[in-house]
Amino acid sequence: MTKRGRRFLMFVLAFVFVASAWELYKAVGPEEGGTVLGMRILARTDDRAMPHIWDMFARFGDPEVRGGEESIFVVVLRAAWYSFRCSLLAFVAGSALGIGLAVLMARFRLFERALMPYLVISQTVPIIVLAPLIFSLMAYQSRELAEKTWLAAVLLGVFLAFFPVAMGTLRGLQSTPAAPLELMDSYAAGWWKTLWKLRFPNAVPYLAPALRLAGAAAVVGVTVSEISLGVRFGVGRLILSYGQEATSDPPKLYTAVFGAAALGLVMAAVVMVVDRLLMRNRPPEAA
Amino acid sequence: MENPMTETSQAAVVVRDVEKIFNQGKPNQVDALVGIDLDIQPGEFISLIGPSGCGKSTLLRLVADLLEPTTGTITIHGKSAHQARVDQDYGMAFQQSGLFEWRSVERNIELPLELKGWDKAKRRERAQEMLELVKLPEFAKHMPWQLSGGMQQRIAIARALASHPKLLLMDEPFGALDEMTREHMQAELLRICAAAGTTVVFVTHSIPEAVYLADRVVVMSPRPGRITDIVDVGLGRDRNELTREAGDFFARVTEVREALRGIELADQARGIEDR
Numbered sequence: 057m058t059k060r061g062r063r064f065l066m067f068v069l070a071f072v073f074v075a076s077a078w079e080l081y082k083a084v085g086p087e088e089g090g091t092v093l094g095m096r097i098l099a100r101t102d103d104r105a106m107p108h109i110w111d112m113f114a115r116f117g118d119p120e121v122r123g124g125e126e127s128i129f130v131v132v133l134r135a136a137w138y139s140f141r142c143s144l145l146a147f148v149a150g151s152a153l154g155i156g157l158a159v160l161m162a163r164f165r166l167f168e169r170a171l172m173p174y175l176v177i178s179q180t181v182p183i184i185v186l187a188p189l190i191f192s193l194m195a196y197q198s199r200e201l202a203e204k205t206w207l208a209a210v211l212l213g214v215f216l217a218f219f220p221v222a223m224g225t226l227r228g229l230q231s232t233p234a235a236p237l238e239l240m241d242s243y244a245a246g247w248w249k250t251l252w253k254l255r256f257p258n259a260v261p262y263l264a265p266a267l268r269l270a271g272a273a274a275v276v277g278v279t280v281s282e283i284s285l286g287v288r289f290g291v292g293r294l295i296l297s298y299g300q301e302a303t304s305d306p307p308k309l310y311t312a313v314f315g316a317a318a319l320g321l322v323m324a325a326v327v328m329v330v331d332r333l334l335m336r337n338r339p340p341e342a343a
Numbered sequence: 344m345e346n347p348m349t350e351t352s353q354a355a356v357v358v359r360d361v362e363k364i365f366n367q368g369k370p371n372q373v374d375a376l377v378g379i380d381l382d383i384q385p386g387e388f389i390s391l392i393g394p395s396g397c398g399k400s401t402l403l404r405l406v407a408d409l410l411e412p413t414t415g416t417i418t419i420h421g422k423s424a425h426q427a428r429v430d431q432d433y434g435m436a437f438q439q440s441g442l443f444e445w446r447s448v449e450r451n452i453e454l455p456l457e458l459k460g461w462d463k464a465k466r467r468e469r470a471q472e473m474l475e476l477v478k479l480p481e482f483a484k485h486m487p488w489q490l491s492g493g494m495q496q497r498i499a500i501a502r503a504l505a506s507h508p509k510l511l512l513m514d515e516p517f518g519a520l521d522e523m524t525r526e527h528m529q530a531e532l533l534r535i536c537a538a539a540g541t542t543v544v545f546v547t548h549s550i551p552e553a554v555y556l557a558d559r560v561v562v563m564s565p566r567p568g569r570i571t572d573i574v575d576v577g578l579g580r581d582r583n584e585l586t587r588e589a590g591d592f593f594a595r596v597t598e599v600r601e602a603l604r605g606i607e608l609a610d611q612a613r614g615i616e617d618r
Contacts, residue, residue, distance in 0.1 A: 235441040241409055243458045244429045253454070257445045339444055339488040 075109045082106050107307040112314070115307035128308065132315035135291040139278055140319045142206055142290065144326065146213025147274040151267060153214060154221025161222075162229040162255070163247065179219050183277060187212055187284040205287045213277035217270040224266025228259025261338065264331045271327035275320050291315045353421050355510055355542040356383040356406060361415030363401055363568075374567035375401045379415070381561065381570065385509065388536065388543045390553035390560045392599065394606065398568025399546045400514055406544060407435060407512050419510060431459060433510040434503030438518045440495040442487040442502075449474070449483040452502045459506060473501035476535055493524035500532065504539065511536065511543045517552070526587070529555055533582060550603070554578075554595045555587060562599060564606035572602040 082101045089105075090098035099105060116129040157175075161168035190211055195202035232255050240250045282292025294312040302309050361379040366372045376398040383389050391399040404410040406417055408424040419427035427433060434455070442451045449470040456466045474480045477497040487495055496516060503511055517525045529552060536543055547553050553560045554576055562572040576595050578586060586592055 233439075233441075235437050235439045236443065238409055238437070239435065239441050242407055242428060242433070242435045243431055243455055245458050249458065253458075254443070257443065260445070337445060337447075337486055339486070 078106065079109060082108070104303060104306050107310065112307045112310040115305075115311050128311050132291070132294060132311050135289060135294050135312075136315040136319045138206075138289040139275075139282060139291040139316075140322055142210050143213055143275045143278045143319065143323055146210045146278055147217055147271055147323070147327075149210070150214040150217025150274055151221045151270055154218040154223075154266075154270065155225050155263075157218065157222045158225035158229060158259075159251065161226050162251075168226075175219060175222065178215070183212055183216065183280050184284050186215070187281040191285055205285045206290070208285060209278045209281035209287050209290065209292075212281040213274040216273035216277035220266045220269035220273065221263070224262045224269075225259050228262030229255045231262070232258045260334050264334055267330060267334075268324075268327050271323045272320070275323050279316055279319070291319060353385070354382050354418075355385045355387065355420060356381070356544065357416075357418040358382075358402075358406070359416050359418075361402075361405060361412045361417060363398070363405060363410065364413045367413065376405070376412075376568040378569055383542060383544065385542055386540045388533075388556055388558050389545065390557035391544065391546045391563060392548060392550065392553045392560055393563030393568075393603070394565055395548070396565040396568070397563040397606075398565070399563050401568065402563075403512055403514055403544060403546050407433065427510075431455060431506055432508055433512055434506065434508040435512045436496075436499045436503045436514070436516045438515040440487070440492075440499040442495055442498055444487055446487075447483070448479070448485050448487060448490070448498055451487060451498060452505050454502060455506050469505055470501075473505050476504070476538075477501045477531070491524075493520055493528060496520060496528060497531070500535070504535065504541070507539065509540075509542060511541050513543065514546045515548070516545075518547075525552070526584075530583065532556065537580060550596055550599050551587070554592060554599055555582065560595075560599050562602040562606075564609070571606060574598050574602060 081099075085101040086098055087100065087102055089096060089100040092098070103111075116132070117127055120126060120128045120131045157171070161171060187208065191205060191208040194204070194208055201207070229251075236254055236258075237250070240254050245253065279290065279292040279295075281287070282290035283296050284292075286293055286296060291312060295309070295316060298305075298309040298312045358379050358381040361376060362374075363376040364372060364374050379402060381389075391402060393399050401410065405412050406419070406424060408417075408428040417424040419432060422430070422432070442448075443454070446454070449467065452470040452473050453461075453466040456469060461469075471480065471483065474483055477500060479494060479497060479501075482490065482494070482498075487498065490498065496519075500516070503513075517528050520528060532543075533556060535541075543556075545553075545556055547556075554574075557576050560574040560576060561570055562574065563569065564571045574595060578589070578591055578595070
């Protein structure tokens with residue numbers, strides 16, 4: 057079997073394993089939950105708390121609301137596609153911002169020293185706090201902006217995505233070995249030429265894993281902001297509203313969760329393609 | 344070009360009264376080089392040899408204008424070292440081949456030409472010419488990491504010579520190679536430089552290598568770095584594997600070795616204070 061085939065098989069097996077564990081616990085676990093030393097540790101296993109896996113998937117075929125025309129599959133897919141486009145935009149813009157900041161920091165030490173602490177602190181601010189803040193700032197500017205809740209979600213995706221890219225790229229730019237730098241010096245090549253011909257290509261192996269983190273961060277930033285702001289078309293909004301129906305229609309919430317997971321998977325695939333393109337022609341041990 | 348007489352009679356490299364002091368006036372001051380005078384004629388092959396810390400690599404970097412002398416002047420073909428660097432008048436090769444792993448072999452060789460603004464067709468043509476010179480014409484499209492260490496070093500030499508510089512500066516370029524590859528590379532280097540009439544300044548810490556390659560071996564000593572001896576090799580230009588077994592060759596090796604031992608003895612005589 058090919059390496060790719062084996063990987064796919066492992067991916068499927070992991071899902072089957074988790075699904076089996078879920079169903080196994082549901083079958084043998086206590087219906088009303090359980091306590092250990094007076095603490096509620098064991099989860100309830102009734103159909104409300106833990107719907108059957110097959111019920112979750114079966115739910116995809118039914119309409120979103122009783123008597124509705126579209127199946128929930130179509131609704132979730134559309135929402136996930138909407139959030140995916142927002143995440144992709146956040147990923148691209150965040151990566152560009154991260155690379156730009158890294159170049160500036162590599163060029164001007166003063167810039168690095170001034171900016172770095174703020175960059176690190178910025179990542180400690182919970183996004184759930186930041187989302188309404190950014191949105192109210194936008195809404196204060198104009199009515200038009202007030203309607204673009206998706207833009208606020210994208211901005212927060214950018215806010216999370218740029219950081220790993222900036223750090224990875226900066227590290228790569230600064231780890232250029234002395235010998236090739238001396239070589240570029242012997243050609244009397246200036247800083248920007250050296251950046252383009254040497255430092256930047258040298259940073260690519262550091263950039264590739266940073267992009268993987270940025271892809272995940274963009275998805276988290278966008279979907280969490282969607283939940284926080286209630287962005288109308290996003291999958292985050294579905295999770296929020298389906299969650300409110302969790303007691304009457306438990307599998308429904310899981311359809312939105314699967315939608316969000318699929319969005320993450322597609323993003324991971326996109327990042328993998330970018331990674332392959334960047335790392336082609338590189339020594340195999342570095343790729 | 345207007346005056347061909349001075350052009351031909353002009354020295355390739357002139358080092359006058361050069362001194363290089365790092366961290367001047369600070370407690371960690373190092374007198375890397377003092378009182379360096381050296382004239383190198385066009386087409387001449389010069390080896391710089393000496394124990395570590397004698398400043399041989401520093402001297403090479405001063406000629407390359409990668410470092411600036413504290414005092415004194417360095418002239419390359421009548422220009423300042425700085426102007427020579429800006430004009431890319433010399434090629435350079437280091438112990439690490441320093442090939443860019445993301446560029447194919449031919450694009451590595453093209454790098455200096457790219458920086459000079461040559462168009463692509465001309466670059467390709469020159470790269471192919473250089474690959475034939477180093478006898479690796481079929482590896483143009485390979486990536487550097489697909490080649491052995493010796494082949495990588497040959498590509499680095501091809502890159503250093505790509506713009507047909509009249510001067511080649513080399514810092515222990517064969518230091519990381521095994522003995523067999525090394526001897527082979529030495530012979531190749533002599534063939535290539537003789538064909539192009541290139542002047543070479545070659546830093547090494549191998550005595551046989553210095554003697555086999557050079558017209559003159561410059562012997563240096565540390566603390567402070569200075570030139571203590573210049574050995575005329577006088578083995579002629581036509582050197583081959585038999586040269587390595589010739590009596591004259593051994594005589595010169597012995598001469599260089601004794602010059603180096605003199606440094607060691609002087610060092611010991613100066614005694615414990617230095618340690």
